[in-house]
Amino acid sequence: MPRSFETPLGVKDYTPESLKKIETIIDGAKKIAAEYQYQGIKTPAIEYYQTVGLNSQIRADELIRFTGPLGRMLIIRPDLTTPIARMVASTYREIAPPFRFFTYGDVYRNDAEGLIEEKTQIDFEFIGEESLQADGEIINIAAGIIKNFSETPIRITLGHTQIMKILLEETMKEEAIREKVLRALQTLDYVNFRKIIEEETSITEEDKEKLYNILMMKGKLPDMMAIESWYDHPEWKKIFAEISDIQKIMDHYGLGEAIIYDLSLLGRHKYYTGILFNIYLQGSPYKIASGGRYDGLIGSFGRDLSATGMAIDVLELSKMCS
Amino acid sequence: MxxxxxxxxxxxxxxxxxxxxxxxxxxxxxxxxxxxxxxxxxxxxxxxxxxxxxxxxxxxxxxxxxxxxxxxxxxxxxxxxxxxxxxxxHCRLSLCGRANAEIDFGKMPKIATKYPKTAGRYFRSKGQQVEIIKLNGSIEIAPVLGLTDFIVDIVSTGRTLKENDLFEIEQIEDIxxxxxxxxxxxxxxxxxxxxxxxxxxxxx
Incomplete structure (x- = not known):
């Protein structure tokens, strides 16, 4: 039996001082939400495993699951995006897009050590808008909220989920091997990525070079555009057109200099389908914000809508007060 | 810096x-x-x-x-x-045991290891239920003392194994x-x- 002072392992109480910083950040986010006309909404902390749990594509082991009153499997929400996707496909079904939604709250997962991982997130979603302007607006809002709170220079890493997908399709025939390579990349295991390619494929030296180069290349737009000539594939060309357009949009917001491209980026969520990004602050060992385009997620709830969004890790940001 | x-x-x-x-x-x-x-x-x-x-x-x-x-x-x-x-x-993570030791599918074998999670994953992938006992060092003595049937441990030259009459049964990972x-x-x-x-x- 736990002692009377204990909380479950991994979660904690907040003192008035630490809460103050969190509230300052959330107030800042509310102001920006009003300025960009994002409507505040709230979804329940508990959802069905069969709907939000499965559609979130988060590993079942990571979800905190329990049995509800009617014997149905429930989860505590692991993110704020998937419940909003559900809501847009249900409550808002008859309402025409676009939607700009803003919310904040706590999300929960089991971590590898068997602890409960609790995060307080601020979440912005721009739904029903395909254009890159939407992606740019979302990144700009994330950067704006962070900059309002901390003067530490930000670094935005930017990638596109389709690059690795096309590159692997072009270089490897076997789907099972492609899946393995992608999984290695998803878990950031670059050593295994190379090992699978060396030992389980018979691809040409030239193709290997391409794969290894893209893995280690982190840089500015001109370096990335050199890769465009690798394939004539229209989808490939489209990705690079998108990347150079997003750079222009970010330049316009005054954030162009902060971007570093990583074309092998896949992101924390499997539902990302296009441009994705992470924001880091000098001195913080964790991601402060991350987001991206997820054009299939709302479709998995039965309404075909494109969308992009982001979440800020409020607690990590609150430690970066300057 | x-x-x-x-x-x-x-x-x-x-x-x-x-x-x-x-x-x-x-x-x-x-x-x-x-x-x-x-x-x-x-x-x-x-x-x-x-x-x-x-x-x-x-x-x-x-x-x-x-x-x-x-x-x-x-x-x-x-x-x-x-x-x-x-x-x-360089070394390898291996399943080791005494000569002629075989995993008997009729009973639950005991395994001593410093790596309980890795050993657990390995046996799960083989579809074998085992009892894992975590030790913090000198794993080789567990079978000698009769505490466990097998060990999962790092092997480099194999000398320690030999000295304790143990044999490498299967390599689990290259380290x-x-x-x-x-x-x-x-x-x-x-x-x-x-x-x-x-x-x-x-x-x-």
Missing amino acids: LSIAVPKGRVLEEVNELLLKSGLIDEEINEDRKLIIEYPEKQMKFILAKPMDVPVYVKYGVADIGVAGKDVLLEVEEKLLELMDLGIG SSRIIVNEASFYLKNEEINHFVNSLKVVI
């Missing part, structure tokens, strides 16, 4: 060799002095850590880079950026030391980290 966590113990000698050969340092990291050794003119500091703690320092960002054995990385199960195989600290990197550091200090890694790449 880059901070690099290196493991105390048997692999440190090989780490020193690589670092000296690459020209990253001119004077070797000495284990019996301080736990943090600074090279201010090289903009580097080395943290001497217990091998199992290297991933912890990297995860929490007190070290940007770490040198960790694959055995340790498999056991901690943290999603850490594993950048490069250093090709040192070597890896460069791991804190994800945020990787992007925030990309040039410094690339310089560090590329200097090592030349001498591997």
Whole structure:
């Protein structure tokens, strides 16, 4: 039996001082939400495993699951995006897009050590808008909220989920091997990525070079555009057109200099389908914000809508007060 | 300033060799002095850590880079950026037992190991239920004492096994030391980290 002072392992109480910083950040986010006309909404902390749990594509082991009153499997929400996707496909079904939604709250997962991982997130979603302007607006809002709170220079890493997908399709025939390579990349295991390619494929030296180069290349737009000539594939060309357009949009917001491209980026969520990004602050060992385009997620709830969004890790940001 | 966590113990000698050969340092990291050794003119500091703690320092960002054995990385199960195989600290993680020992599917075998999670995953993948007993060292004595039927442990030359009348039954993983990197550091200090890694790449 736990002692009377204990909380479950991994979660904690907040003192008035630490809460103050969190509230300052959330107030800042509310102001920006009003300025960009994002409507505040709230979804329940508990959802069905069969709907939000499965559609979130988060590993079942990571979800905190329990049995509800009617014997149905429930989860505590692991993110704020998937419940909003559900809501847009249900409550808002008859309402025409676009939607700009803003919310904040706590999300929960089991971590590898068997602890409960609790995060307080601020979440912005721009739904029903395909254009890159939407992606740019979302990144700009994330950067704006962070900059309002901390003067530490930000670094935005930017990638596109389709690059690795096309590159692997072009270089490897076997789907099972492609899946393995992608999984290695998803878990950031670059050593295994190379090992699978060396030992389980018979691809040409030239193709290997391409794969290894893209893995280690982190840089500015001109370096990335050199890769465009690798394939004539229209989808490939489209990705690079998108990347150079997003750079222009970010330049316009005054954030162009902060971007570093990583074309092998896949992101924390499997539902990302296009441009994705992470924001880091000098001195913080964790991601402060991350987001991206997820054009299939709302479709998995039965309404075909494109969308992009982001979440800020409020607690990590609150430690970066300057 | 880059901070690099290196493991105390048997692999440190090989780490020193690589670092000296690459020209990253001119004077070797000495284990019996301080736990943090600074090279201010090289903009580097080395943290001497217990091998199992290297991933912890990297995860929490007190070290940007770490040198960790694959055995340790498999056991901690943290999603850490594993950048490069250093090709040192070679050994294998193996299932070992006495001569003629076979896993009897009729009963639940007992396994002694320092790596309960990795051993658990291995037997799960084989569809075998086992009882795992965690020990912190001298794993080889468990079968000798009759505590367990098998062990899962690191084997390099096989001498310790031989001395205890044990045999390698099956190799589970190839082990070597890896460069791991804190994800945020990787992007925030990309040039410094690339310089560090590329200097090592030349001498591997």
